[in-house]
Amino acid sequence: MSGIAVQDNGSIQRQGYKSRSGSRLVSRHRKMAGNYAVAYLFLLPGIAVFFITIIFPILKSLQISFYDWKVLPGIPSPFLGFGNYTRAFHDPIFWRSLVNSGFYMLVTVPPQIILGLLAAMLLNNKIKGRSVFRVLFYLPVVTSWVVVTLLFTYMFSSDGGLFNWVLKDVLHLVQHDVQWFASRWPAMLAICALGVWKGVGWSMIIFLAALQTVNPELNECAALDGAGSFQRFRAVTLPAIRRTTTFISIMLVIGGFNVFISVYLMTGGGPSGATEVLLTYMYRQAFSFLDFGYGSAIAFILTGIILALSGVQWKFFRTDDK
């Protein structure tokens, strides 16, 4: 709607320029211009900071990724073209990081959607202690990544940690203590466990809000027609929350590829680079090796992957609509 309004006023403004003889139009034009100035003044402070801290860096990042960027002033930075990008293509650690990021995304996104939706459906009823449950499920979401990562590191300690005690002494699933952080896949699983635990509450809250907009009469009608609870879920609930599911799915995939702090603090990418993900690798290239060009190229590849996946999901859920 706003776009049309803008165009309307844009044409009024152009008319004003053309027929300066029409005094009514000129005064109207002046008044409009005055209003524009007020609007821009309201926007200016925030937009200025936003452009310096977010938009300019996005563009700058693209530029840096084409250079062998020198950090020290006065030293010329050689232009590499797509050199940094082809380097990533031939870099085995880059590929391993990409696989690890993808693994984290694939393992953490479905449980967050399924468990989040399940919890939301359980809470979408008149039930005692509803708000208490809601708070408890959401608590990990508001806690800082640093705190929960250290907490899980402690609980996954190989010697006397809570998880090993549960697995070995309570459930008898394993005979010996698991060395969680000594090899790639156990370490990745520990990182994924943290990701799911921290994220379920977020999707639950958003699903809950969407479920409350579902018309209860539809459900009752379906029940009268003899639909079972699973059929009702498929025929009534799922279509009603399709938009929300798209939103959650896109946000979780973005979040999954952006896994950083948990890996950085839990394993540091180790042992010997086995659990490196794209962002820890990017961060190490930039701030340990001062290779800003290569780091920026990795960041841009990641951005490209995120945009592509968001687009695919958007399309997938949309065409499903018809």
Added chain:
Amino acid sequence: MIVANAKYVKAQKFGRYIALCTGAVIMVLPFAYMLSTSFKKQTYLFEIPPRFIPKDPTVSNYVNAWKNSNFSRYFLNSLFVASISTLITVLFAAMAAYAFAKMVFPGKRILFIVLLTGLVVPTIVMIIPQFIIAKHLHLINSFAGLIFFYIGGNFALNTFLLRGFMEEIPGELDDAMKVDGANSWFRFIRLYIPLSKPALATVTLFSFLGSWDEFTWAVTIINSDDKKTLPMAIALFHGQHATSWGLVFAASMIAFIPVLIVFLLAQKHFVQGLSLGAIKG
């Protein structure tokens, strides 16, 4: 038939509670473990079986963290940085949201799309050029460097949420004030700010917690001890004293308790805010 149905409903209700309680225990157990560990002496850290009620509990971890390890200082640093950046970002975002919601100007659509781009592209992807810019502006190792970039980082989401709310405010009041000759700034302060209070509470909470919990940018630009914020101080402390879990978790509790209090007092606003953003998005 009716009896069987009632039984079925009862069983269903029971099952629902079992599932919810299992989930709740899984969510809370790690926090309980953290709390209990923060009161444990070093010798009891890796006891088998683990105890949730510590044997001869001690507050020495808290005393140590607060006094000897300088966490009182980091607490004040975090409080200062998070408060100032929240105040400024909410004001800037409210002003921009007002313009987006109620004013007409050329470039509105494009500007809004640019704003949404800022929501999709994650901040850490831009950390390299942000670091270079901060260096040029002499903002490395300063609170100003943290605050300036936290404002930019929170601006897009806040503006987006507030715009959605302000659009719903009916225009009649605005028109009445206009007829009385009130200018835009006056209407913004006297009409839109008071009417947007619930949404403002939400974005204030989100911004504060976001800045309070922020780690990556802080650890990238801060390098002197007296300017550390809580999350980076906790992480670095753990790096130096890997096995002093009692101390690490006492420090973590110092960072976590304010979050818990704010969250419990204002959970209504959290839920409102999330649904506001999600459903409209």
